[in-house]
Amino acid sequence: MYKVINKERLHEIIYSMWIEAPEVAQFVQPGQFIILMIKERGERIPLTVADFGRGKGLIRIVFQIVGKTSEELSTLEEGDKLFSFIGPLGKKTEIENYGKVITVGGGTGIACIHPITRALKEAGNEVISIIGARNKELIIMEEEIRKASSKLIVTTDDGSYGRKGFVTQVLKELLDKDKTIKKVWTIGPAIMMKVTCETTKPCPVETIVSLNSIMVDGTGMCGSCRVTIGGETKFACTDGPEFDGQLVDWVEFMNRLSRYKDAEKKSWDLYHEPTHLCSCGRG
């Protein structure tokens, strides 16, 4: 169980893996996430599902190296096994035939927006996807997203590929031009989701975000992932991860994402010490 079936390096620091997890694959829905542990001494990290193959019993995860655990995950090879892989967790995306909708993905959020985009299109929506990153190399899963949506627009901050600029600029143009757009989904770095919500607010168009809070169990037991939505405390793991973006307390959300910054740095430094003495298996 939980075997790495396929590994692909999408960018210097972004990886895609298909994991064998038949029960998760049987029940997972777009928008849901999993929690994995690499090893017994590892931490539990949540990742939004990037794709799934029900028949083959496979779940695809896409992650960027941001700390020790993600770097260690990137060292696993095909055939290696994860210690734990739990899911599907969280509520599924509310998929309906809304008419015309937009999905916006930034960074590894591009991967998370993929199954949602596909499901929206399958439900009969006209789906315009906007994906963006700092530069051309960081644009991932372009072909999959193109296939999953009715129309795809790519942006890069430096103009090395697609439109030069941010996803939000393209989004604003589309919203100004077309008043029939019913709903927007946006997944990416917190600051990108926040700015997306500011862009859609004056229209107004309902905007759904997916919050990647810090979690432990992921089943509503610990409350680590709590966020304030419209003045009320909610758990990203069981009430979310998707919420109405206009109601999110972004300052609190971003503060809470940095709760373990110091510890994460310590872990990272120790992992990169040439003669480190911890028992992570790196020698």
Add this chain to the structure above:
Amino acid sequence: MAKMIHPKERMQREQVPMPEQKPQERSHNFKEVPLGYTKEQAIYEAQRCLQCKNPKCVPGCPAEINIPQFIKKIVEENFTGAYLEILKTDDLPAITGRVCPQEEQCQQVCILEKQGKPISIGRLERFVADWARENNIHGKLPKISIKEQRVAVVGSGPAGLTCAADLAKIGYEVTIFEALHRPGGVLVYGIPEFRLPKSIVEYEVKEIEKLGVKVVTDFVVGTIKSVDNLTQEFDAIFLANGAGAPRFMNIPGENLNDVYSANEFLTRSNLMKAYLFPEYDTPIKIGKRAATIGAGNVAMDSARTALRLGAAKSYIVYRRSRKEVPARAEEVHHAEEEGIIFNFLTLPIKVLGDDKGNVSGMECLKMELGEPDDSGRRRPIPIPASNFVIEVDMVIDAIGTSANPIVARSATGVEVNQWGYFIIDDNTKITTKEGIFAGGDIVRGSATVISAVGDGKVAARAINHYLNSGGSLRKNNNQNNFKIRR
């Protein structure tokens, strides 16, 4: 043979005190606080037992242990016999011997309690279980008459483990579904290492697995398969998924970075072993001054964990007075010895923070006690304009839990009460749906390990009766399907 002592001497003997790690030492480590009786101490203590003809301690034990019998075997130095005696009804003896509130159960009704020195039943139980484990003595596997019925148990805490063990001993095929990556429920995520070493939980779970119980981890019933799905595969189901969701005070500042629920704080430390960070990868806040809100056992565990992690000051903040403290006397005593600072009659009203979201203090009100409230305890009333600030850099909410709805939502026909706990018949633990039973904290709210063990036993008996009388969820489902198809 039993070494008889003179009845007069028996009555004169004092309780053998439990050897413990010194408070100054233990407040800096996660090793177990009580060290356990030696063989000699156990025998000396066991000899005090009067061997009552109509023992009151036995009905006082939810695990139904024949207490005088196992104590007699200790006196006879037949520790294997004592262990097998306990195992007849309790498959978690090293656990219950440690965490049961014996002073409110078996020891409270002990004849010698009148003299203020009841038999130390819990300590003796712990001795026997530890001795057996250290000497590689195992329970005899029952001669199982294999039954064809299958039972699903949701949750691997004390209720689930007990129910599964009892049913496996009768011969049923039992599968436990556990949401986390390790079995044990509150025994592994909630109770700290210094009260209940995790290696002991692991050991007793393995012993239960040897009875033929299958434990499936990483399986969240309600998001993978629903309870409804399970009714198609199993003949009966026992829901023991625990109370689950943490409660908060709902005061301003409670979502600041270093405000924890006790569930999160303890899960990080116990299940994920954050106290061994960075050897283990899960981090935890090392507060300099930690405030724990609440005064139950979980609050004591949290405050003492914060101290061991390195807090210079660890406070308990409780709105009532010392008299109303719900934690076990022994836990409060241990906490005080270790230097936990108790702030009674204190109500937190706001957590203060800086612009980065870090906790800088907690504003509180002083309280006084008024007339008794619904719980019979004197109601704490805020004293106007008594506001003051406790300087802290982290806060732990240990004010209880509420029902996690994930399992209940996936169980058609199984009703919950207004708080989300399953409605059951107390004598059989049956829910509002035939074939589905429930017990432990998801029925009682936050209670004790031993009451969960008791629920597991009662449910196992009722499930056996249900299956013996021809009941079966699986058959009912198949019959219905058959009808529909026709």
